[in-house]
Amino acid sequence: MTSPIAPFDAEYLVDPYVVHRKLRESAPVHRVALPDGTEAWLVTREADVRRGLADSRLSSDKRSSSTGYRGFALPQVFEAHLLNTDAPDHTRLRRLVAHAFTRRRIESLQDRIQAEADRLLDRIAGREQADLIAEFAAPLPLTVINDLLGVANDDRERFRVWTNTLLAPDPNEPRQAKQAVVGMERFIVDLVAAKRAAPADDFLSDLIAVRDAGDGLTESELVSMAFLILWAGYQNTVEFIGKAVLALLDNPEQLAALRKTAPSVSDSAVEELLRYAHPSQFAIRRFPTEDITIGDVRIPVGETVLLGTASANRDPLFVPNPETLDLWRQEKSHLALGHGIHYCLGAPLARLETRIAIGSLLYRFPRIELAIPRDQIRWRSSFREHGLHALPLFVGD
Template structure:
């Protein structure tokens, strides 16, 4: 059907366009040979995101693609649960992950962005990924969860291993788990004004669920934001676009080069008809978010970046009961980061053709993005 090769990683959208035109739902093999059904059209992806017949619980998986494996002590999170446990935990995090809590982080995000950019004199190249897009979300998630600043470099090391070194993933996950267990215990003994302390004080969450929730918040809030900032600036740099509405621009940058290529894998609980195919229990369904965001049936001129696009019904944050609870924070971080970079004047330090993309079929992001500030 297609190959996961350097050409695909550099630009998967021609492949997705062909798959949408050729039926929209296709049987595929992941790079490790596991089988899955790939759904590529916006209408089908949106419907499947809200379809309760498609389970997230890995206990309902067959022999196909099962997704990123976590130890049981970290797997009691929203990406591996269905109702009623999913409903209970989502209600708990939603009660604490409030707009007011997110908005209160905005000044610290702006200060962090300014501080990171101030380290780089005008005209001196630096890697925007390693020296801005990565440390900024880590600082934000650290503030949100109440991770002491002295410990945050350890998290960056663990996440770097998880993204780039499969051989070291087991040790990195074990390190994160041990640390989070200790952090939960510390918040229980001496609560502070942070999200994790609030969750620890809430009723109805087990120790495993607390640690798993902290892991999910850290992981999702870090990796996706690194790539959202990097991909967004990659799309902007070297163009003549003018931002007239920052909020519309962020929605379009999110749609145009979505970091998370697929929603978390689903497993049918019964026969489910998607497009022209009936998918049976035990098979795996991958919902192509990045493809849906470029669907010609929904978006006019979808392969063109239009920073004033409105409406913009992209599916980057999902839809239905599993819609991302962190979308407000992601938008806030991305808006502050992009605004700071645009205000300073940011330009590529190399040709776009020299940039390398991570060889990952799940996540789209640059290995590095050399830039200079004006």
Template sequence: MDLQGELIEHPYSVYERLRDTAPVCRITGTDGTPARLVTRYDDVREALADPRLSLDKANAAEGSYRGFSLPPALDANLLNMDAPDHTRIRKLVGRAFTPRRIGQLRTPIRATADRLLDALGPEGSADLVAAYAAPLPIIVICDLLGIPEDRRLDFRVWTDALVVPDPSRPRAAKEAVVAMLGFLADLVAHKRSQPADDLLSDLIAVRDGDGDRLSEDELLSLVFLILFAGYENTVQAIGNAVHALLQHPEHLALLRKEPSRIPAAVEELARFEGPALLAIRRFPTEDMTIAGVTVPAGETVLLSLSAANHDPARFPRPDTLDFDRDTAGHLALGHGIHYCLGAPLARAETEIALAALLERYPTLEAGGPAPQWRPSMRARGLKNLPVRYAAERLSG
């Protein structure tokens, strides 16, 4: 069953149909290979924590959908690992994303958001993705890692080539991977000779120190993952949140009036229109049954986070944006040992981005043509978000 086009344009109506009729559905992956798509909340949540569902590509059957193809130096990352390697590496880097560390970043994140809004000016129109939602996360993650400002635009171009391949440039994604690998290798060499007060220097110290260490490929792969996921997912989280608020002006007005509700609103916005349609692909290490369907060992399993978050069996009236909803247990950031490592940072950035934007522009509204969704079966994000704004309400 080929659902790619429908999933891009109307994902939630497709998910509703599948939850009711085929909760474990055979589909075709983006490369033409088969996979199983799981859509009910209880099944997805249980599968996310099931150790029989491996992320290691070595457990994939021949001909199964495997997702991104990366060189070995970038492929040794947490999205391709099971315990115990996953546990070891996550423990080594986890201290960079503790609530205390993220709390220390909130002031500089707000300062970055304010600078970007200063550049927009007191009133006008803009593409909010290009001018705000995209640059904010790349500045934050690059500052955290210690990446020079003059290379950040390059990284955005490379990431975009990987997220949404251009059919007119079939080699662009491969060229982006090669360029990114060379850049990261050079950056690690520079930081190794001239360490600084940043996360990359800390990771290199772990790589080169005694005791539980990272291999060189694990180091490069980890930096790649932090950059890639820290940028892509947060751009989409901010853009999707603002878009949802513009479509629900009463909710926008509520957050302007009661900004203390923004953290809870961010959780509901993540459930309602989260950036990840699918969790990373998994491969059963043995024949197993999901929702009464036998899935052979090695066959690709795709767990739909968005379908689960719109399952009325877990979230009544799921297609209604409700800031009073109990969002506990939503799966926008995953579940189990692979729960998003950067979740505290993503939450902080989205909360701060919304707070700064709503405080600055009390007349923010949709402007120009309708925004376009990126053509991806895996991620839910906007190509653009045209808006009109003013720092003060206009009289007359």
């Protein structure tokens, strides 16, 4: 077996799409070394990634790993969620969670999202500069997700600090990440207990009702789902709003056209931004339950497989001119939110937040510009998520 390549270097952290293109053009599957020293198989092309996402032989359950894969060092109580399970457990969990994650509940959040977006933009108005991440892209989804789960206002700042620590851990302070995980575990366990004692009209209270009605949601599954909704709903939305705005600034003709429609943002524009700028570079890791062949490459049972969704979304065999942002592109298909049984349950909420956030920003500040040179933008040190540390903008008239 050939030695693995190490593609996740400094160049990758700045622009992973350049690296993805090189890998995609050279082979459909690569054996790669991950930053933590472990190895994986990276699938690069859209057709193979799409098939892989729907292939029941590719398990999401860590117990299917033959190499002792651990990934993030999370408490066991956080592990029993949708992204770590296969059918039939996944089918049962998704059905139970979908019972609480209804279209009615998502639609009911629209006015609250709009009000919070307006409030945050009001705080920026009248100034020359603002950091889009710290002052808008981060607090907006934090408010939305905490509203969805029914987290009290006084508790939200603690969660934000823990999440930021886990998103960009300080290698010189390893204890900070461990403390953040411990703090988050206690917080969510206590939150579940509080909601059980005093239910309200929120998503978490609905999940507790499902659990206590004896429909098959265990206590660990309940806590794990609360964690997944908090983490994924916050992290991905923060990073996506920031990257989407930067993509528009990088494409002034597209930005000018979108400004003319603000505060309305079309479904077509949202789907193209998801394809072009979604922060997730891979689907959740998979483990073959038998020896399989992808792109003429044999992958042994139990080894780690990374399905490159970001690479797939820019595959020229899948979409014409994939490196071009075209908000009115006719082909709207992409893999940014997954495919198959693990398709993102929160996709309607992600789309709603994106439409409101970007439309409101462009309507309120029609002349936003980068406040620093483009090459001074700093990216988070994660090979899995391509996210911004900050996005300083000129917002004044």
